[in-house]
Every structure is written in structure tokens, then in C-alpha cells.
Amino acid sequence: MSTYLSSLAAAALLFGLSTYFGVFVLESLIRRREAQREAQVESASHVRAQGRWLAPTVWILTVFWLALFVGYFIASTTPPNGSLKHFNTRDLPRPAV
Amino acid sequence: MFTHSSAILRVSRRSPSPSPTEESPPSQRELSCNACGNQCRFDPAQEALICDGCGNAQVIAAANQYRAGREYPFDPNSPETEPRGVPPAQEHQCSGCGGTVLFSGTALSERCPYCNGPMVLVPGRSGYDAMALIPFRISAEDARKRALDWISKREGAPNQLTEHVARTARTAGLYAPFWTFDTSEALTYMATWMEYEHKRMVTRSSSGHHDVAFDDLLVPASPHVTPLIRDGILHEFAPGALRSFDARYLAGFAAERHHQSVAEGFAFNAPDKRLRTKRKVCEDRAFGENVSLAVRTDDIAARYRRILLPVWIFHYDHSGRPYKVVVSGINGQTFGERPYSTAKLALVSGLVSFLVVSVGIVLGMVLA
Ligand SMILES: [Zn+2]
Numbered sequence A: 001m002s003t004y005l006s007s008l009a010a011a012a013l014l015f016g017l018s019t020y021f022g023v024f025v026l027e028s029l030i031r032r033r034e035a036q037r038e039a040q041v042e043s044a045s046h047v048r049a050q051g052r053w054l055a056p057t058v059w060i061l062t063v064f065w066l067a068l069f070v071g072y073f074i075a076s077t078t079p080p081n082g083s084l085k086h087f088n089t090r091d092l093p094r095p096a097v
Numbered sequence B: 001m002f003t004h005s006s007a008i009l010r011v012s013r014r015s016p017s018p019s020p021t022e023e024s025p026p027s028q029r030e031l032s033c034n035a036c037g038n039q040c041r042f043d044p045a046q047e048a049l050i051c052d053g054c055g056n057a058q059v060i061a062a063a064n065q066y067r068a069g070r071e072y073p074f075d076p077n078s079p080e081t082e083p084r085g086v087p088p089a090q091e092h093q094c095s096g097c098g099g100t101v102l103f104s105g106t107a108l109s110e111r112c113p114y115c116n117g118p119m120v121l122v123p124g125r126s127g128y129d130a131m132a133l134i135p136f137r138i139s140a141e142d143a144r145k146r147a148l149d150w151i152s153k154r155e156g157a158p159n160q161l162t163e164h165v166a167r168t169a170r171t172a173g174l175y176a177p178f179w180t181f182d183t184s185e186a187l188t189y190m191a192t193w194m195e196y197e198h199k200r201m202v203t204r205s206s207s208g209h210h211d212v213a214f215d216d217l218l219v220p221a222s223p224h225v226t227p228l229i230r231d232g233i234l235h236e237f238a239p240g241a242l243r244s245f246d247a248r249y250l251a252g253f254a255a256e257r258h259h260q261s262v263a264e265g266f267a268f269n270a271p272d273k274r275l276r277t278k279r280k281v282c283e284d285r286a287f288g289e290n291v292s293l294a295v296r297t298d299d300i301a302a303r304y305r306r307i308l309l310p311v312w313i314f315h316y317d318h319s320g321r322p323y324k325v326v327v328s329g330i331n332g333q334t335f336g337e338r339p340y341s342t343a344k345l346a347l348v349s350g351l352v353s354f355l356v357v358s359v360g361i362v363l364g365m366v367l368a
């Protein structure tokens, strides 16, 4: 039961953090796109439009890998009969003494 | 410093008389209506001085244009002889950003065109007269339409932003001070980069001499002229449109006078110019993106021109923060600052996150 809850919490936390950081990523993406389309971004002092896909790519990939890990964790802590409710650490085979 | 004499000679021959002549600053009499004596304003559509009192229009005859195309040589090793002058009227100084501007004729607003701060009258500060300018061609109404159109096309902007800006924005028409620099430089460069060779990284380098020239490089002549103005809207600046300085073009607008000496102007724009120079060397020598380049100027020949360029600046506030939209007075090119709607961005971000997280979790479970 507790593993089930903690994997649920991990998924929710991941979703929340991703949404939070995504706002900044999207804002900088729009800003760079506007600068690249409409202004001359040559000067040293101006916002650099080069590499505007870097931040979104890093964001998506990081979230994807973390989600992959969470999914793996959920699946590997689920007993073969599939029912999470009856899963208990007491059911695990005891190590030979 | 001057070892590359051919460049100097070439430059000097093109511009034989080195001392800029003094230009008469705007006199109030020159700007008053010849029918009723009221103050006039320059109207971009009619290219004339218009009297709002009686409707009289005096067309500004483009007389002697020789000064518009003229450039002056600059020798960093000899003292500058250009005369400084005090403006005939009091100037307005901003209590916010410290910028000083001159309002002539009937000005639209007496707030700071740069930051919208309150201004106080101060005695005219000694400065330099501009040699040429491009008069406003875009009217205030046209500029306003372009600014609102720009705002309305923003992605992820708060709801009703256009209506809010239309209701609250304050407009300022400004002649902003700029330099045009022609330079021809002899450089020594040293380029270093990393390369794979037989499965290991090796450092490679190359060095040599290179000549770099700039023609009519447009750079700001005041710290108040932000990159928003130059890089945002004036990158298509065509020096052919310059006219000899005539104070009547300033009527009804704010203008910042030139205060930098030529040496100060060069120093002020040095980081920007270094970046452009390096980019040019990289392009000419076909260096890749990962090359680190050091350049040394062995010799420079330069010519300059002090000019004023017309800019419409719109100030508006959103959630207690000030924003600016700038419109070129030459061709209407528009660029600016704008707020973002956190709710809209969060919605998109949430959707993307939900998709990525669920696909990741499902895939992770399948792989387990
Ligand atoms: Zn009149």
C-alpha cells in the first residue's frame, strides 16, 4: 500500500514540478522566437535567440526520463498477481540464513 | 598606433575638411506660425510645419543636403576640435532615468520619452549638434495602430491586453541620438579550437592578419537608447534617407542632444563592435562555431557622423510593471516588451507535462 501511495506521490510531484518549470521554459521560448523573428539579435546586449530549442528539449527529456523511472518503479514493486492492495513486504521470500 | 597608413589615406581623401561646422539650434521664432505666431509642429504626412491655431502649413523645403551625406574623420591620437554648444532653451531632465531631452514647439507630452518618468526643467547642458537626421515619416496615429497591432498578435499574453494598452498607453515621439561609424581596421587574430584526431581531442590554432571594414555602422550615442530601440526597430536603417539637420523637423517632438565626444562614443560601443568584428573574422576565415577568437586592433581609420533618428515610444503598465513598445518613425517597424499570462502558460505547460509524464510512466511500466 505504501509503495503504491509513494509512486502516486512521485508521479504527482513530477507533474507539478514539470508544470511549474514549463511556464518559464515556454515564456523564454516565446521571447526568443519574437526576438529572432522581429528583431536583429546581433548585438552583445540583446537577448540571444540562438539555441531556442535547447531549454524546451532539456525540459521534456528530463521529465520523460524521470517519468520512465517512476513507471519502472511502479511496475517492479507490483506483485505478479497484479493486485497492489494485498502487496505486503511480509510476502517477500525471506533471505536464507 | 597608425601603422596601416593606406587605410588612413583612403579615408582622409574622401573627406578633406575635418572640422564640422556649427549648426544653429532650434530658435522659437523659426518654429512659430508666420500667419498667427502660434507654435507649430512638424507633420510627417505633409512634411510641413503645421499650425494647430490657424491651420497654416509651411512646407519644409529640403534645401542644402550636402551635410546629410558628409562624414568626418576621427583620429584617436589628436585632440577633438568639434565645438560644443549650449541649447538655446532649458532642457527637461528626467527624475527617473536621468535622461535629458529638449522639447521644441508644441510637444505632445512632457514626460520622459525613455521611461515615462516626471521631468524637471534644468539649464541646457553643453552638447554637440547633430549633423543629419531622418524626419518622422510615420504619424502618431499610424504608430499607435502598429503598436496595438503588435500587442494583439502576442502569444500567451493576458486577456484584454490590447484594450488595456489602447486605454492607458502614453505616446512619446523622440529623436534619439545615434552615431554612424565607418571604420577600416587592420587586425591580428588568434583562433583556437578543439578537434578529434585519432580518437583524442587535440587543440588547434591559427593566427594571422585580417582587415575588417564597417560602413555606416549604426550605434547608440546615449545610454538611454536601449537595445530595444536599435536592434528592435532600426536594423534596416538606410543612410540614404538622412537629411541635413534642420531644427524645424523637431517641432512637436522631444530630442536628446549628443553629449558624447567621438572617443567616448567609440568606448561606449566597444563591446558591441568587438562582437561584430569577431563575427566578421569568423565568417571571412570560415571558422566554425566552437572557435574561440582573440583579436587585436593594430590600426584603425574611422569616420563618424552624429545623427538623430525618429522613434515612437509607447509606455504602459501591467500588474504594476512598466513596459515599452517602440515603433520606428522611419518605416513603422515595431518591437517591444509585453507581459505573459501565467495562467495560459501554466495550462499549456500542464498539458505537455501530463502527456510526457503519462507516456513516460506507461513506457517505464512496459519496460519493467
Ligand atoms: Zn497659425
Ligand SMILES: [Zn+2]
Pocket (backbone or CB within 6 Å): B094, B095, B096, B097, B098, B099, B112, B113, B114, B115, B116, B117
Ligand atoms: Zn526617464
